[in-house]
Amino acid sequence: MIKVLICLLLQQAEKVSAVWSVTFENQDYCAVKGSSVEFKCSYNYPDDESVRETAWYKGMLQDGIWERVKLSVLPTYKNRFAYRGDHVHNCSLVLQDLQEDDTGYYYFWFDTNRFGRNSKQSVYLSVTELKASIRPRRVSAGDNVTLECGTDCQSPRIIWFRNGHIVTQPEFRAKIQDAGNYSCAIEELKSVQSDPVALDVWYSPLNVSVEVNRSSLLLAGSSVILTCRSAANPAADTYTWWYSSYFSNSSSELQVGSGQVLNIASVELAHSGTYICQAKNRVGQSRSAEVLLTVEETVHPFIVLAVGIIVIILLVLPVVVIWARKRLPHSDADKEVRDGTVLGKKNPSKKQEMKPVSHGV
Incomplete structure (x- = not known):
């Protein structure tokens, strides 16, 4: 009789547990600092119940005691989380601009018109920072270079940038134009990049x-x-x-x-x-x-001066002679030429004057 009673109680407990439940799609998340993550979540309750309130909590040690603290009262989460669920069955949560301090355990809670329920299980979030490194940091043109990107997340596909431009190969032989600042990122989240590290190429x-x-x-x-x-x-x-x-x-x-x-x-x-x-x-x-x-050879200045004076004289002298001839008075010879006589002789081109001849009586 006692065994039958125990079995009935266990069956009833299982039925109650099946009705009241919180299920996480994934209980272990790994994300990069600065990125966002969504906890996929669903919950159930009896059909005759209605949900009045929901909330997410983070497990924290306070004065040596493990407690669940509501995200809405933590200043570091202000404007960084959003409830994407509803008051029916969806309880998904989004955390944005992740910081390393966000690493930890998260719990869901909901309250109906008769009972409040906490999730027994939790979601664990690990926030890691991408760390870029170059081996070696300083090379000469022609040396081999290897780019490395460290992260705690399992096997993400990494891409590289040099001065903001995508680098296709993480291993290469250094050229002069390869010098610059390198950063890495997860391919699915190119906007969140590691702190840059410099490559110096000597030549x-x-x-x-x-x-x-x-x-x-x-x-x-x-x-x-x-x-x-x-x-x-x-x-x-x-x-x-x-x-x-x-x-x-x-x-x-x-x-x-x-x-x-x-x-x-x-x-x-x-x-x-x-x-x-x-x-x-x-x-x-x-x-x-x-x-x-x-x-x-340098030309002596006196020679330059003498040559200059001679040139000036040769240029100016003809002008002076012409001017002087125009200004001097005309000679007698010139006057005779104007009067029609040359050297005491009558100009044959002029007609001689006829004088009357007187006859004796």
Whole structure:
């Protein structure tokens, strides 16, 4: 009789348990910091009951006691959670902008017109932060690089970004343009990326060139400044200047200076020739193209002045002569020409005057 009574009570308890229930679609979630997660949930109760209130709780230790604390009273969850369920059977919850402190156990509770029920089981959420790393962090052009993205979540598909642009291969041979800031993300959630990590690619000097502060044709005694430019990482720290004489048939070079700037305060004919700059850093070195400087003798200032005066005289003298001839009085010869006589002779072109002839009586 007692055994029968126990069986009946157990059957009744099972029926009650089946009627009052909370079921979680998944009890273990792993999400990335900054992302969102939805707890899929459903609940049941007797048909003659009606739901008046629902709530989600988080399990927390307070003064050494494990308690369930309603999310709505926790300041850190303000405006970060939304109940997507209803007062019928759906009890789903969405948590947004996840933080590492959100890791923990979550419970559902609902209240009917007669009873309040807590879920016996819970949902466990693990919030992990994506951590990008590069091996090695500093390389020279041509070295192998490996990108790694650490996360506690199981086997998510990771994608990489360099300066905001997608990187197709997590392993590659470094080129100069590969330098930049790299971050990783889960493919399904590209907007949530890890903190960036920098890749520094070293390379020897490139595009070495020489700038001259004035024309390459110089007068003896003038000054000239040559400046060496290059692109390098790290920046070039050694500059060497080489010179080949314009007057020598030999192709031999002489070292004529060091430093990024070569300053020749007073050039001479012997400075005529080609100049080359060599830039060097800890990775390697490169040379510029040849720059030709031509130096000419200086013309003496008195010679320049004398030539200038002669030129002026030659230009002005004809004008002065013409002006003077117009201003001087006319000579007697000119006057006679105007009167029709030349050197005491009558001008044959004029008619002679007829005088009367007197006859004696």
